[in-house]
Amino acid sequence: MRHADANPDVDQLTLTDVLAALSDPLRVGLVRLMADGAEYTFGEFAVPVAKSTLSHHLKVLNAAGLTWRRDEGTRCYLRLRRDDLDTRFPHLLDTVLAAADRDDVGSHVGNHAGHHVTTP
Template sequence: MAKSEHPDLNDVELTVVLSALSDPVRLGLVQLLADGAERQWGELDAPVSNSTLSHHLKVLRAAGVTRTRDEGIRCYVHLRSGDLEARFPGLLESVLNARGKGATTIGIKTA
């Protein structure tokens, strides 16, 4: 499995972050991850195929919005809240305050 690449947020443009957040599924993922918990990809319950979910997570990672950690065959993802706040003060708070306004609801799969 290839190691996930994460950009230095100092190199990330605001337009890249905003573009990543402009999709309803990605916005829903950010809202779910806003609780600060690290989530395993397999437990994310999104109304898209696994390959599409993987694409959305890759876009968020490439934009510096999330960080992915590989552990064996499992992948975990969490929101880079502190990094985003330092680079773009107030952006994440504004996005999260818009909860329910255009975001796709993403849940956690139960066993």
């Protein structure tokens, strides 16, 4: 629930905010993981930073409109806002993801096993 300014409207998104959010390798790694369309929770991201830092990065991604978050009980589910991004900035996400894949940007972000990987 926390975080009243979560999930900004599509028309509030700005290009420079999106690009700034994607200018950090760790955040690109997070986005690449979420690119499968599945929902992820905090603990499913295997990142080499403290959990407060991860919380910060996920907040940046959400504020820029890159993720959709849904809180359920004590945990929140995150998912890429691919359709909204595509509407607002056509092809941008695909193009960045393709380049990130080619260069393996943010490969230090992994997926913790034992959690759901299926697209709901």
